[in-house]
Amino acid sequence: MAETIHHVLGEPAGVGVVAHDGSSAGDLGEGARVVRLHSPRALAYIASHPGQLGFARAYLQGDLTVDGMDEAYPYPELRLTAGFNPQVSLRELPDLVRVVREAGVKITELPELPELETPSELRKLAHGIRHGKRRDAEAIRHHYDVSNRFYEMLLGPSMTYTCAVYPRDDATLEEAQAEKYDLVCRKLGLRPGMRLLDVGCGWGGMVRHAARHYGVSVLGVTLSQAQASWAREKIEAEGLSGVEVRHSDYRDVTERGFDAVSSIGLTEHIGVRNYPAYFGFLRDRLRDGGRLLNHCITWADPAHVPMRRTDFVARYVFPDGELASSGRIVTEIERVGLEVQHQENLRQHYVRTCAAWCANLRDNWxxxxxxxxxxxxxxxxxxxxxxxxxxxxxxIQLHQVLATRTSGAGEADYPLRPDFS
Known part of the structure; x- marks a missing residue:
């Protein structure tokens, strides 16, 4: 039994498998990472989806563990196994199914983890077109309406769920998130009296920072009711004026003539095929000379295969989420007539940001x-x-792309040599 699972893992060096029946395979020596299957059900999960999803389900149900792996902070151990890409060929699948049957488990009786799964109606074509307004609203609720209190413990006081920018090595997460917002404001060239549209505004971190420190009037929109409610309460508590957060699809914003538009962490939810309409919509919200700052996760490899429905992240974290390369982002922005002025890769900052969130989860487990x-x-x-x-x-990487709605005469409110420091 253990040999079968070790084979599914690709027989990696330094990793062993111990099954519930006492069988073992692979490296069980000192320093090895040992995957332990605690019940026949773990086998059934792996057989039902013999890739990321099967192993993840077994772990989430407590049927699979890795020696030394802290539930709240599995990274040190995960790093040695995360590169695995468990796959089973059609030729090998009967052997895996046979092992499951011998264990006396029926795959059809496996719990589907309904409290975690993307709502079943999302998976039905009849529910709505992929990235249609109704379906997008369901996807956002699945991910962001978990619990504001949960996110406060996970993200920290800033309630910011996007890549931070660390101004120095010893900066805290809160300092880095404030620096990220300020960097966006500097890139957008915000000045008192300007109007800013922040699409996918989350819990309102960007709108509050821009209003408080740059004196602009801001409209933020989010599809999450929980986020909108939290942001409004915070805005009122801080006594900020000229700031509005709407529970709304960004496509329902009718106002135009904004001096700047910020999109921080929304592009991942848009869908690559919808980029032309998305960037065209943001362009149309800008005045001539206005600036757009797009901040999103990207594939490092332009030829990367899109996320599949059977991937762990697509199934449990970001339903309908899609990424593209930074080159694709730049190309699509240019195709709608915006002029790209600057782009920056903040990948290393996201390493530190995610590690800080892991630490928060561990400390508040x-x-x-x-x-x-x-x-x-x-x-x-x-x-x-x-x-x-x-x-x-x-x-994966994190790219900020800055563009202007340059007029037909070639005019843009943009300096010859910008200094964002």
């Missing part, structure tokens, strides 16, 4: 479990640890 449930906390521990790994090994 019991309270997070009490608030959102053990399975949800495990999803986040696994997801964030995997994110640290993928940013660290340059599988």
């Amino acid at each position: 019991d309270a997070c479990v009490a608030e959102a449930g053990l399975a949800t906390a495990r999803v986040w521990g696994l997801y964030l640890a995997g994110s640290v790994y993928n940013f660290e090994c340059n599988s």
Whole structure:
């Protein structure tokens, strides 16, 4: 039994497998990472989806563990195994199914983890077109409406769920998030009296920073009701004026003539095929000479295969999420007639950001479990640890792209040699 699972893992060096029946395979020596299957059900999960999803489900249900792996901060151990790409060929699948049957488990009786799964109606074509307004709203609720209290413990006081920018090596997460918002403001050239549109505004960190420190009037929109409510309460508590946060799809914004538009962490939810409409919509919200700052996760490899429905992140974290390369982002921005002025890769900053979130989850583990449930906390521990790994090994990156709505006469409100420091 253990040999079968070790083979599915690709027989990696330094990794062993111990099955519930006492069988073992691979490296079990000192320093090895030992994957332990604690019940026949672990085998059934792996057989039902013999890739990332099967192993993740077994872990989330407590049927699979890795020696030394802290639930709240699995990164040190995950780093040695995250590069695995468990796959089973059609030729090998019967052997895996046979092992499961011998263990007396029926795959059809496996729990589907309904409290974690993307809502079943999202998976039905009848529910709505992919990246249609209704379906996007469901996807956002699945990810962001977990619990504001849970996110406060995970993200820290800034309630900012996007890549921070560390101004120095010893900067705290809060200092780095403030620096990120300020960097965006500087790139957008914000000045008192300007109007800013922040699409996908989350819990309102950018709108509050821009209003407080740059004296601009700001409209923020988010599809998450929980985020909008939290942001409005914070805006009122801080006594900020000229700031509005709407619970709305960005496509329902009718106002135009903004001096600047910020999109921080929204592009991942848009869908690559919708980039022309998305960037065209943002262009149309800008005045001539206005600036757009797009901040999003990208594939490092332009030829990377899109996320599949059977990937762990697509199933449990970001339903309908899609990434593209930075080159694709720049190309699509240029195709709608915007002029790209500057781009920057902040990948190494996201390594540190995700590691800081992992540490927050670890430090608040019991309270997070009490608030959102053990399975949800495990999803986040696994997801964030995997994110640290993928940013660290340059599988994914974080790019900020700055563009202007340059007029037909070639005029743009942009300096010859900008200084964003």
